[in-house]
Structure formats: structure tokens, C-alpha cells
Amino acid sequence: MTFMIASTKGRGLERMSDKATRIGIMICTAKRPRMLEDCVDSLLAQQLAGDWQVEVCIVENDAAPTSRGVVEAVPAASPVKVRYYQEPRRGIPFARNKTLEVGLANGYDWIVLIDDDERADPTWLACLMRTAIEHGADVVSGPVRRSYEAPPPRWWKLLKPIVGPDGMTLDEAPTNNTLLSARLIRPDGANLRFAEALTFGYEDIDFFSRAHKLGYRIVWSPDAFVEETIPASRVQPERLIARVQSTAAAQVLAARLRRGAARTFATFAPKGIRRLIGGALQCALFWPGKRLGSEKATDSYYRGRLRLARGLGIFRGLFAILPNYYSTVDGN
Template sequence: MAGDVAVIIPTLRRPDGLLDALQSVFGQQAVGHRVGQIVVVDNDPTGSARDLVEGLQTERPWPLTYVHAPVPGVATARNAGLAATEAPLIAFLDDDEVASPGWLAALLEGQTQTGADVVFGPITGRAPSAEPWLQPYLERFFGRHGPAKTQLIDQPWGCGNSLMVRATALPGPAPFNTASDQAGGEDDALFAALSARGGRFGWAADAWVEEFAPPHRATLRYALARAFAYGQGPSQTAAAAKDWPAVARWMLIGAAQAMVWGAGSVALAIVRSPRRADLYDRTARGIGKLFWMKGFEPHFYGARELARLEKAAA
């Protein structure tokens, strides 16, 4: 069973975050021979991460593979990482995440204990540059919390900080839908299809990572745009399955949420309560369920993110 796990880290012009993520993987404990490969997928057309990755070749404890996926897109990057390894177990870590020393061992133990096709771990959100009143909300927003014990769960989370059984959770050579390259949601579609096939999801309570929100993400505007996109997910998944009664149900739920939480957020905004951010978030998710159609998707990845980075560097 030697070398049955590959860790895949997609990256786009985040050298500091990538270095921190890689060093946290190099420091994993109690996994030994289980790690067969670490794959870094550079999604920058210029291949900007190559020198950093190649410079770490001498200090890595496991084989380190550099993959250049020059067309920016979150699904494209994940598919390129999968194409570079034949490992039967795939762990995903993002380039803004730092894994605790026992992260991978906890994911593996969680998969063994639950028998799940995909196992997720908890995330501690960090937003050091946020406004003080907004910071608690943002750290909850970028974080992830689940059951206190390792167990099966009913609903999936996102790809960052996850372990997947390739044969069941990642079918075919390109399981992530590249139509999601710019807006994200590639994991929602993947997990919805897995659930429809009878797949199971698990939670590894000790598989902790920290996720660091850079300054441009540590804002209310960014978080609410993401909340709107998350709200779109259930309606879009139902629409993709042509389950129109489910679409209608989600839209009704969204309308109710938008009205109730919207009214509450107005009241809290008047008294300047820090809790207003949470109600803004719930309102945005409700509105997302209503406006799920093509043309309303906010774009966070791929070409849009590359354009933002190039503008910031100019």
C-alpha cells in the first residue's frame, strides 16, 4: 500500500501562500510511506511557480511534481493535477491553506473509519487585515466547522481540505466540469453526482487546516459575493438535473430567506451591530437561490483573478 496518496495543490500567483502550504505538507506526521507524490499545479500562463517548486526539490520528503496548466481555471487546474498522478487516494489542499502536522493522517484515519468516498476536515479562518468589527464574521466565513467526532455526514463541503477515493469520487480523466472554471462550484457538481450514485461523505474531526484570507478577500463585498454564489448552488444543481420542482422549491426558500434576513439585517444596520454581517450573508444566500440563472454568476477564479493580479502588479 506504499505511496497510495497524492496531495494536489493548485496555485495562481500566490508564492508566499504556496510556500507555506508546501512546507506544512512536508511537515506531516504519522503518514510515512503513505504519501506517494505532492503535485503543484501552476495555473499561471507564465508558469511563475516553477522556480519556487523546483527550488524545493532537495528538501521535500516525498516526490514533488510541478505541473503547468496555463489556461486559468479552477476546474482545469484540479483536472491537470489528477492527470499527473495515478494515486488511488487524492488529498486537496489550497494555496491559501496551511495544514496542521496531523492533517493528512487524520484524513486517512477518517476515511478508514467511515468508509466514505470523500472526507472533509475542519478549517480555522484567518482574516488579519479585516476591519475589527468584520473580522469575527470573516473568520467564520472562511472557516469550516463540523461534528466534534469523526463520522459520516449528510452534506459535502468544498474541495479544499479533503481526501477523495479516486475510483468512486473522481470518475473519468477529467471529473471536474471546466464550465465552472471562472465562477467555481466545480465541487458542488461533482459531489451532487456522487450523492446521486449513492456515494458517502465523511468528516475527520482532527484534520485541521488554517485558511488565510488575503486583503482583497477580507472585505464584506467579497464575502457577500461568495455568499450569493453559495446560495446559487442548490438551485443550479437542481437545474442541471432538470429537476424543476426542486428549482421552484429552492427559489421559494430563497425568497423567504431574502425577506426575513433582509429585514433583520436592516434593523441591525441601523444600530450598527457587528452581527449585521451574518444577516447580510444569509440575505445574499437567499437572493442567490432566486437568481441562479446564467449571467448572474460572480466570477472569482481563472481569467478574472489573473486580471486582478496583473492590475495590482501594474
Template sequence: MPKINICICTYQRPKLLTDCLQSLASIVVPSETEVTVTVIDNDQTGSAEATVTGLTETFPFNIYYHCEDKRGIPCARNRAVEETHRLGSDYLVFIDDDEWVEPLWLDKLYAYCQNQGGDIVVSGDVIPELPDKTPEYMRPFFNQKQHPTGTLLGFCATNNVLSPIYLTKDLGLRFDESHPLAGGSDRRFFYEAVKAGVKIKKCAEALVHESVPENRATLRWLSKRKFKGGTTIGWEEKQNGRSTLGIIYSAGRKLIIELFLAGIMFLVGNKYKQNKRWLKACRHLGVLSGAFGLRVDSYKSVDGQ
């Protein structure tokens, strides 16, 4: 019987973690599979242990708690990999601790993987749940780029993904811990998987919902996020052999163009397009910074509770 281990990495967000786990308790388990849940607490004080143990007796399947003392999201993800190996699982599933899943979520992920031969990575969709006060012109910026089911991807994130265990067992892939508090280690992990011949496909029907706190639903936060993401892209391009000069020329040219267009949109009073161009400019500025080796500690602070 195939074994599926659902892993959640968490850090000082007990309420969000509780909501996440409670949603998992209501999922439809794929036919003829065994499901387990593993929580990796990246807080040295073990702040999530009480949350997990409080649900153990009533949880519909086995739930495991482990504390990873080494601070950083890639360290927690790698601990999740090791614990999944110890359980002898065939599939590793990642979701974030600020997400809640729909009842058919896992069934959809697993069924699509089996439909494709059982050896591909499957990435589901994430629906942001924004505060009521969020302005309408800001809402589109929180929706991830939509891909129909079956789309072949060059990489994906760990916010909703099912991965066959051979990626970490046979191929030996791990999350890069060289910048433990920076983002992008999941993107890099799956990029390396694709280079090794692994296929990643989208399953748009496998849905999770992300709780977006008020402090994130702002242009200021999005600007920082785009900049941080850009630094990861710039750093990755250097790692992949692209010259620093080439990155600077390309990103610098795009930065100037986007700032110019943002100014035009400001003058004509189109706030949505103004913000869209501004956010693209922030990303290109991040790419420039990443080309010079800058990495931003995205996971140094905690959003949500």
C-alpha cells in the same frame, strides 16, 4: 503500499504557495504509505515553477510541477486528477494554495478513512486566520459550519479533502468545466459522488489553516461571496430538475424576509444580527439570479500573493 498524492492548484500566489508547501514538508506521513505532492499551476506563464523547483532538493518527498494552460479552477483540478492517475496513487488529497496544514493533518485524514473501511471521502476542517484589524462582530462570519467527526455530508469542498481514486477512475467523475471561472465545481463533483453512492464524512481533527487577506475580511467581500455562492446553488437546483418558478418563489420569499429582519436589527442597533440577516439576503438574491442562469466568475481575480 498505498500511495497518497496531495494536490494544490495555484494561480499567481507565490508567497502563499511557499507557506503551504513548507507546512507540508513538516507533516507526519501515515504509517506504511507513500506520499507525493503535485502542484498544478493555472498560470500560462508558469509563475509557480520557480517556487516549486526551489524546494525540490530539500523536500522530504517527491514534489511534481505541472502547468495547466486551460484557465479555470475546474480545469486545474481535472489536471490534478489526471496526474494522480499517472502516478498510480490510491488517494487524491486537495488543499488550497492559501492554506497551511498542521503536522498531524494528513495522518488524521487517512487514519479516519481507513477506520471507515478505506473507501469513503473524508473532509477536514478549515480554520480562518484573520487579520488583527478584523472587527469582533465580523469574525464569526468566517467560521465554516462546524460538524463533529463522523457527520455524513451531502457534499464538500476541495479545501481539505481526501478522496479514494475510484471516484475518478471507476466512477469517471470530473469537475465541470462549463463555467471555468465560476465557483462551485467542487461542490458539484462531490454532490454527484454522493448520488453515485459514495459516503462523505467529516473528520474535525484534520486541520488546515486559511490565510485571509485584509481585503477579504470585510462585509463587502462577504456579501459578494454569499451572492456568488447563491448563484451556484440556484444554477444547481435548475440542473437537478427544480422549476425556475419554484426557485424564484422560494428564494424571493426568503430574500424579503431576511431584508425585513436586517432592517429590524439595524433599528435596534444589533450589528452582528443585522449583518447576519444581510448576508443571508445576499445569498438568496444570488439563488434568484442563478435560477435565471447567471454565473459569476469568482476566479477571474486573485486575492493574496
């Protein structure tokens, strides 16, 4: 049986090529079997081209096989095979590198990265592949629609979505909705891997930034949507502050790995000092108003906390003192 792609650009149905294309969709997961099941269900519902051989590979980042049952529940007659692997070393880059090794071992031409708390639109994979082929891209990234179980605080700035046409050039990408050519990871290509020192985030931006600097083309696919539900626990004030500190630490450590300790210290230490002092002063100034229940003072107090967290994160990154933000699992 031949499956056809429904074009998102109004040009009807078409095959991508006459040669079979092997595609591996990779999911890293840890202790979130319900979310993972929803993600896998969305992948099994993808519109596939007849010249694709598509498999889903789940990498459990834990010694306990919590999610094996999700794989075992997939019908044997499913056109998409689901494979299960484990990476017992806890840490995002270890699991991500496991997906790359799996991709090489299984001989995939393209590798697609999606998070276990996301659900893909039925045309998601078709849009990513079409953009890659039409624009001669090595990497394609798509948008994430986010919904919140609880509203974020007023003082928290939401991520600004990328806005641009199909094929718009990017200089980096995350791993929450991204297609990449196996050329990036093959020994006869760039042989790239995620930096295993970045166990607390930013390993994805670092990976694709390095790919961009090597000349690999990263583009945008605005119709390749995934949806993510943000658990209420992730928008609690202390959790958001911890995230900001972890992100700052990861960015600085990534810079240190690329540029060396001395140059990185000279660049970031003054910024860290300014943010520590400024954040502490802002917290002290608005704390009394927060205690009295003033919304404006409360917002200013927490913005000071964020500034202070960025300063602390900078020095964590400079001295490679690892935050533990990702040791807490949000969702189930």
C-alpha cells in the same frame, strides 16, 4: 529508511500496510506564490509511513508560471517529490479537473485536496489516512482552523465548525481539506469530474454530493487539521456581499444542472423574489440610521444587503449569468 506514523489515538507507531500506497496531494493555485510556499513547506514536514509514496502536485491556474519557482526551490533530497503543472483556462473547476487527470496519470491510489492558502499540521495526512482505513471510507474530510488578519464585521455570521467523532458520516465535503479514493475518478469506478459550468464556486460540494448519492462513503476526521489565514480584503463588506451572491448563484446553477431548468425555476424563483423584495425593503428602512452612525441600523442594513445579494444570486443561477467573485485574488 522507513518513516512511521505517530498515532493520534495513543496506540503508538505503526505501518499502514505492507503494500506501497501512492498518494498525490493536489494544490490549485493562482497568483499566490507566498501562500503556496507556506503550504508546500507544511506538506514537506508531514509524518509519513514507510509504505507511502507521497508526491505533491501543484496546478497553476494561469498561463503565466508564477509559482514555478516554489517547485524549483524544493530540495532535491526531499522525501516528498513536488511536481508542477499548468491549466491556462481560468476557473476553479478546470484546475480541479486537471488535478484529477494528473492523479490518474500518475497512478495514485489516494488523492488529497488542500488549498494554496492553508498549512497542514504535521500529522494531517496520517490522520486522514488512518480515518479512511479504520472506517472503510472512500472520502475523508477534516477541519479548518481560520485566523483573520482583520476581524469580520459584526453582521457577518462565521461558518459553524463541524463537530463529531472520528468516522462520522457526511453527505458532502469541500476541497479545502479532503482525501478521496481514486475509485471516484477512475473510468472503472465512478469516473466523476467537477462540473465545469460552476466556475464561481460550489463545484466541490456538487462533486462530493454526487459521490455520496452514488454510494461512496464520506466521513469526518476531526484531528486532520489545516490552518487558513483570511486576508483583510476578504472580509471587507462589499467583498462579503459579492461572495454571498456568488455562492447563491452557484448553488442554484448546480441544482439546475441536476434537476433541469423548469423544476429549478419553480423551486427557487419564489425564494429569489422574496429575498429581493425583503432585502430591498430592509436596506431602505435602515439606510437612514446607517448614515447617522447607528451600529444597530448599520448591522441591519448590511443584513438586508446580504438578503438582497442572495436574491440576485438566485436569479443569476437560474439564468446562468456568471458572477466574477473569483476573478479577484485575495492574498499573495
